[in-house]
Amino acid sequence: MTSTALKTLLQAMTLEEKAAQLAQIPMSACLGGVSEPTGPMTALNLTPESIALCGSLIADGPLDAPSYAAVVRALTNAHPHHIPPIVMKDVIHGHRTMFPIPLAIGATFDERFASRMARCGAREAAAMGAHVTFSPMVDVVRDPRWGRVMESPGESPTLCAAMGAAMVKGTRNGDPSHPDSLAACIKHYAGYGLSQAGQEYSPIDVSRTELFNTYFPPFEACVKAGADLVMPAFVGVDRVPCVCNGWMLKDILRGRMGFEGVTISDWDDPGQLRNHGVAADLKEAARLCMEGGLDMDMMSFAYLPHLAQLVREGEISEQLIDEACLRVLELKNKLGLFETPVRNDSAAYQQAVLSDPETKKAAFEAAAASCVLLKNENVLPLRPGAKAALVGDHADSRAILGGWTLDADRSSTRTLFESFASDPRITLTTPGDADVILFACGEREQDTGEGQSKTRPQLTGAQMDELSRLSALGKPVVLLLFCGRPLILTKAEPLCSAILNCWFPGSEGADAIRALVMGDQSPSGHLSMTFPRAIGQIPLHHDRLSGARPHLDGENYFNRYIDESSAPLYPFGYGLSYTSFALDSKVVKQTLCAGSPAVIRTQVTNTGSCSGAAVLQVYAHLRKSPLIRPMRQLIAFRRVELAPQETAEIEFELTQEMLMLYDADGCGVAPEGICDLAVGMDADAPFAQHILCIRG
Numbered sequence: 001m002t003s004t005a006l007k008t009l010l011q012a013m014t015l016e017e018k019a020a021q022l023a024q025i026p027m028s029a030c031l032g033g034v035s036e037p038t039g040p041m042t043a044l045n046l047t048p049e050s051i052a053l054c055g056s057l058i059a060d061g062p063l064d065a066p067s068y069a070a071v072v073r074a075l076t077n078a079h080p081h082h083i084p085p086i087v088m089k090d091v092i093h094g095h096r097t098m099f100p101i102p103l104a105i106g107a108t109f110d111e112r113f114a115s116r117m118a119r120c121g122a123r124e125a126a127a128m129g130a131h132v133t134f135s136p137m138v139d140v141v142r143d144p145r146w147g148r149v150m151e152s153p154g155e156s157p158t159l160c161a162a163m164g165a166a167m168v169k170g171t172r173n174g175d176p177s178h179p180d181s182l183a184a185c186i187k188h189y190a191g192y193g194l195s196q197a198g199q200e201y202s203p204i205d206v207s208r209t210e211l212f213n214t215y216f217p218p219f220e221a222c223v224k225a226g227a228d229l230v231m232p233a234f235v236g237v238d239r240v241p242c243v244c245n246g247w248m249l250k251d252i253l254r255g256r257m258g259f260e261g262v263t264i265s266d267w268d269d270p271g272q273l274r275n276h277g278v279a280a281d282l283k284e285a286a287r288l289c290m291e292g293g294l295d296m297d298m299m300s301f302a303y304l305p306h307l308a309q310l311v312r313e314g315e316i317s318e319q320l321i322d323e324a325c326l327r328v329l330e331l332k333n334k335l336g337l338f339e340t341p342v343r344n345d346s347a348a349y350q351q352a353v354l355s356d357p358e359t360k361k362a363a364f365e366a367a368a369a370s371c372v373l374l375k376n377e378n379v380l381p382l383r384p385g386a387k388a389a390l391v392g393d394h395a396d397s398r399a400i401l402g403g404w405t406l407d408a409d410r411s412s413t414r415t416l417f418e419s420f421a422s423d424p425r426i427t428l429t430t431p432g433d434a435d436v437i438l439f440a441c442g443e444r445e446q447d448t449g450e451g452q453s454k455t456r457p458q459l460t461g462a463q464m465d466e467l468s469r470l471s472a473l474g475k476p477v478v479l480l481l482f483c484g485r486p487l488i489l490t491k492a493e494p495l496c497s498a499i500l501n502c503w504f505p506g507s508e509g510a511d512a513i514r515a516l517v518m519g520d521q522s523p524s525g526h527l528s529m530t531f532p533r534a535i536g537q538i539p540l541h542h543d544r545l546s547g548a549r550p551h552l553d554g555e556n557y558f559n560r561y562i563d564e565s566s567a568p569l570y571p572f573g574y575g576l577s578y579t580s581f582a583l584d585s586k587v588v589k590q591t592l593c594a595g596s597p598a599v600i601r602t603q604v605t606n607t608g609s610c611s612g613a614a615v616l617q618v619y620a621h622l623r624k625s626p627l628i629r630p631m632r633q634l635i636a637f638r639r640v641e642l643a644p645q646e647t648a649e650i651e652f653e654l655t656q657e658m659l660m661l662y663d664a665d666g667c668g669v670a671p672e673g674i675c676d677l678a679v680g681m682d683a684d685a686p687f688a689q690h691i692l693c694i695r696g
């Protein structure tokens with residue numbers, strides 16, 4: 001439809017029809033068609049007429065293509081202007097075929113895995129009938145007590161920006177109107193990862209300077225990559241909830257970042273203004289959110305019953321409704337929904353997509369590339385013929401998919417036991433009879449994700465007791481760790497001869513873990529979040545700002561704890577391999593000027609006897625800056641596969657923008673002077689190789 005036709009359509013719509021386009025209701029309310037609302041929605045006196053007018057449906061449960069198609073057709077036909085509803089769904093790390101959790105995908109340090117995961121998830125969900133995914137989540141996360149760290153690519157703004165943009169591109173595949181694509185809704189804008197003490201739904205306290213330097217950049221990158229919608233976070237900035245925060249949703253998102261798509265609230269977030277105490281009722285909440293720049297109301301039923309009334313009472317201008325409604329119509333038009341409201345109604349086609357072996361292969365490769373080898377005292381890989389005991393909570397469990405797995409096919413998820421039992425190279429036996437013990441344990445997948453904050457992110461007492469018993473047998477214990485967040489492993493580490501962090505590896509995770517344990521390929525994941533030594537260190541991340549007294553040897557009064565080291569157990573970016581790598585360390589001095597990037601070249605050699613992937617990371621430290629800056633910050637990374645004895649030369653192009661700092665007004669403070677660079681394989685890499693002289 002042309003933009004003129006869209007505007008003509010808008011002009012033909014009544015106020016109620018325009019307001020209803022800004023409401024999202026659950027698919028479950030419409031399963032009986034528009035004739036009788038089903039489920040709890042009857043309590044919200046959703047009439048068949050109001051259901052027919054609603055602009056969007058949230059897919060609140062596993063359904064198949066024919067069911068989705070029937071609902072969309074019924075609502076489109078019932079609408080006075082035959083405007084189709086837009087169907088939205090959480091496709092966070094796959095849809096039916098589950099990929100590793102996004103925190104694990106971040107650990108690949110390779111955008112290709114992020115893009116492929118998003119591509120596969122979008123293809124499967126689109127075949128079912130979805131039009132939009134509420135993904136990627138690009139919250140920068142630094143607090144393992146918060147359960148939602150699993151949904152993020154990690155603690156680094158650079159890593160979150162790169163992986164998030166790759167996921168947006170994978171989701172849209174260049175054309176969100178294609179039957180295999182979805183539109184991408186990025187979230188949660190912004191600063192949700194700062195929830196106080198890691199406690200879910202707690203307030204945040206963040207400066208605008210910190211937003212500009214840390215929390216906005218991943219959203220800017222995703223907007224540039226083509227994000228179609230933005231979801232404000234449940235939290236507030238400057239004590240104004242993001243969902244009705246004009247500075248966030250209009251000045252910054254649209255004015256500074258140039259976003260032109262649709263803003264949609266998180267679940268019932270307008271209604272939650274009453275909990276924040278900034279709205280007395282849903283009607284006031286509707287006014288505040290519309291004035292603040294929120295286009296669509298997910299499930300709070302503030303907009304549906306109140307927007308038209310607010311206009312008639314002169315409380316808000318109809319122009320605000322028109323602008324929001326036009327953005328929703330433009331989104332539907334961009335997706336081709338006016339011509340093709342239903343992309344697929346064939347269960348056979350959906351099944352063909354869901355059983356595509358290429359998707360399973362991609363999930364396997366992502367799982368194998370995301371596991372992080374944290375310790376290995378020459379135990380892994382296991383030699384053929386080894387006798388191994390496979391024990392622990394996750395040894396024979398299909399619950400290795402992680403959170404946000406509503407539509408996952410668990411029945412086809414192999415357990416570790418099934419996978420290892422199928423491998424003739426290994427004999428499974430009892431701990432007493434084994435040469436090596438594989439101890440598969442960690443978090444329960446239901447204890448991760450939204451609403452799953454923990455004060456003690458660590459192995460349970462029972463798991464530690466079992467580990468102690470196994471260790472006392474005097475045989476090497478390999479900890480196969482399952483987690484949706486960094487866990488405190490300080491007490492477990494000495495009892496293990498090897499530790500493989502498997503995160504939640506998804507549908508093909510068991511076979512991927514076996515492939516790594518048996519040496520079919522080498523682990524190559526690197527930590528996307530720091531693993532602290534103690535809970536008391538949280539939040540602990542690689543890019544902390546410099547303090548007044550970083551260290552004063554021999555003094556008591558400097559940046560330290562008296563009861564614990566300040567160092568992490570495992571730093572950001574850390575990960576071992578079965579092979580070894582050497583980086584050339586010649587010191588290179590380069591000048592970086594505005595508009596002309598510097599190029600850092602590093603040679604990396606696989607000095608071992610098996611293939612492996614190195615993850616090169618570039619960290620920067622500005623020696624001097626008008627604003628306090630991080631002591632080190634990841635600014636670039638590259639994953640490179642190398643055969644034994646193979647050498648590759650890797651080039652990194654560094655620009656001033658990568659080193660830019662921003663003040664409280666968002667104005668850039670261009671770096672000048674000397675910048676030390678460290679090129680290495682984790683955040684402990686020394687500043688020894690490269691120096692940038694930056695000219696204004």
Ligand code: GLC
Binds near residue numbers: 266
């Ligand atoms: C949830 C989450 C959000 C999700 C939405 C829809 O509360 O905060 O990430 O996309 O509701 O399920």
